[in-house]
Amino acid sequence: MSYVNKEGKTSEWRNMVIRQQASDVIAYGRITTTITKAKETQRHVDRIITLAKENTLASKRKILSKLLDTTTSTKEELLTKLADIAKKNETRNGGYTRVLKLGKRRGDNTEEAILELV
Numbered sequence: 001m002s003y004v005n006k007e008g009k010t011s012e013w014r015n016m017v018i019r020q021q022a023s024d025v026i027a028y029g030r031i032t033t034t035i036t037k038a039k040e041t042q043r044h045v046d047r048i049i050t051l052a053k054e055n056t057l058a059s060k061r062k063i064l065s066k067l068l069d070t071t072t073s074t075k076e077e078l079l080t081k082l083a084d085i086a087k088k089n090e091t092r093n094g095g096y097t098r099v100l101k102l103g104k105r106r107g108d109n110t111e112e113a114i115l116e117l118v
Contacts, residue, residue, distance in 0.1 A: 018044050019068050021115070025097065026078050026085070027070040030116035038099045038115040045115075049096045052079075052086040085117065 021041040024031045026048070033041070048066060051059040060079060067075045089096050095118065102112040 016068075019066060020070075022048060022066065023068045023070050023073075023075075023078060025115055025117065026067070026081055027073045030114055032102070032112060032114050034105075035099070035101065035111040035113045038113040042097045042099055042115055045097050045117075046094060049082065049085055049089060050094070052082040053090065055083070055086070089118075 017037065018041050021031060021033060021037065022045045025041065025045050031038075044066070048063055051063050063079060063082065064075050067078050069075055070078070073081070085096070098116060098118055100114045100116070102114060104110065105112050
């Protein structure tokens, strides 16, 4: 996310945005965001799902440390949703999410995309 390293955008901000978007993708199944944020968040969501496939206590604790509460779900509820997602993707070796380009946003001409679970 090259635009994030500008003045006023700290690593704490970037990590919080990624954690919130990853939690939202798991909670809702899809989100609409900019392409650069979607591609960065996609990496993290795929790693979280891979951890969920292990189904150990250590992996569950790592997942809980990376997720945030959403408006509809708590971390624990997201963990149970992740268990269902992991069961669906047991035979898959990666690529649990996809990024679909939408075009430019009207206000500031930024490329938008949909990040969704496969």
